[in-house]
Amino acid sequence: MPVTLLLKLLLAPALVVGSSLAGRRWGAQVTGVLVTLPIVAGPILLITCLEHGTAFGAEAAASSLLGLVTLALFAVVFAWCSRRLRWLGALAVAWAACLAADLLVAQVTLPAWWGLPVALAGIAVASRVMPPEAAVTGARPATAWPWWDLPGRAAATAALVVLVTTLSSALGPAMTGVLAPFPIATSVVAAFVLARHGSAETVRTLRGVLAGLVGFAVFCFTVAVSVDRWGVATAFSLALIVTMAGQFAWLRVSRSARPPRWRFSRAASAARRRG
Template sequence: MPTVIGGVTIASRKWGNSVGGLIASLPWIAGPIMLFFTLEQGVDFAVSSVKGIMMGVIGILGFCFAYIYSAMRHKWYVSLSLAYLSFVGVTIILKNFEDYMGLNGWFILADILSLGGLVIFPKVKPEKGESKRLKFDIYLRMIIITVFVALITYLAKILGPTWSGILTPFPIITAILAAFTHYTQGAYGTSLILRGMLTGFIGFAAFLFLQAKLLPNFSIALAFLIGFIVNIILNLLMRAFVKRFL
């Protein structure tokens, strides 16, 4: 995880925030946590957690919208607080509707909302002024993300599959990228990285959906490999779609 967040940061600086956000949307956190769920709690636990993770994906959409609308008016810490409140609020509401839809329904809903979110995501105008650069920011990102992954994995038995699933996509990598980008580049740079992440959410949801279908019947390695390949293909297709039509 430290390597991932460091790599995403470097990619954002080299190829732009949109590409960095798209790379960040890959299952860098959810994948390893699901792997640990499978190895430690069993396949049934991991599969049961997928529906919760889908709810968490929808919660991240709420996080992204709350952050960017706040970022256009407020500092990073205000935006981050409001975004986390949005994530928590959305996931609590969705938890009450957990039994009204099966996995297929949550997958379709996550895809529809992700695509709709891309269409209506606000376009922020570039700001004047030079970008800031923080010392040791990559190392800070590495520490934060490592602590989070370890904590969620440790709490899995206590939380149960649904809440463990909801917290698996908890916007820690999204928050790190958004807050650091907001502080150093302003709302415009933040909008690019969040929009890049939204572009990859359909592929991310597909990865999760495939794990629920493949893990009971195939090896962990094969299930994850197929899911990751499909995720990458969908990300590339979505990026081409966004560049052409949005």
């Protein structure tokens, strides 16, 4: 079996399952950040470079920056829909918005040096227009994850990777790059969080997604500007190191800056006693 076929079938699904398990351990916002590591787009871009050359891969990586804008749009649409719709309806509306935006931005070609600020601006705007967490209601009691959750995530991821990379010659580098960040892992996580915990937790998760997209953008930019010059191994290693360092630094800062819940509980109890 060719090495690239093994990468298509195994690499991205294994990364999605691993990040899903880690997210279950550390909570909703961490889950949102983990699923926006380049666990699907990274393998797609890697396979694209191996199959079509570094020039094709560099252009696809630059287009992926515009795909991150549509991924941010998906997060915003799903978050707002979660206030009124169940997971299937929210997913249908958000996917429709994302696909329409993908078709639109695929017509635009920007060099990576312009694509990066456009992606960061899109992420910033999306963060500003997310529903306010305090205004979101409808939390539901948690239920056990179904047995088919992780296999379903792995299968959906493998299907996307195989589809995009197999059709990449026909799609061209622009559409390949735009589709690389398509929210497969994000969709599964958001849908299950909405079904299990309700809208408030869904919004928190998708806020984590938007925070994680900054590191994702850095990954795509690094690959775009370096792969044709330094080669696949060096470019992807450098991009992965920079992205992982940035993501986990952000996680460390955000978790240390958030006061533990027990402090709020004790403060609230003291206030009630004084009242």
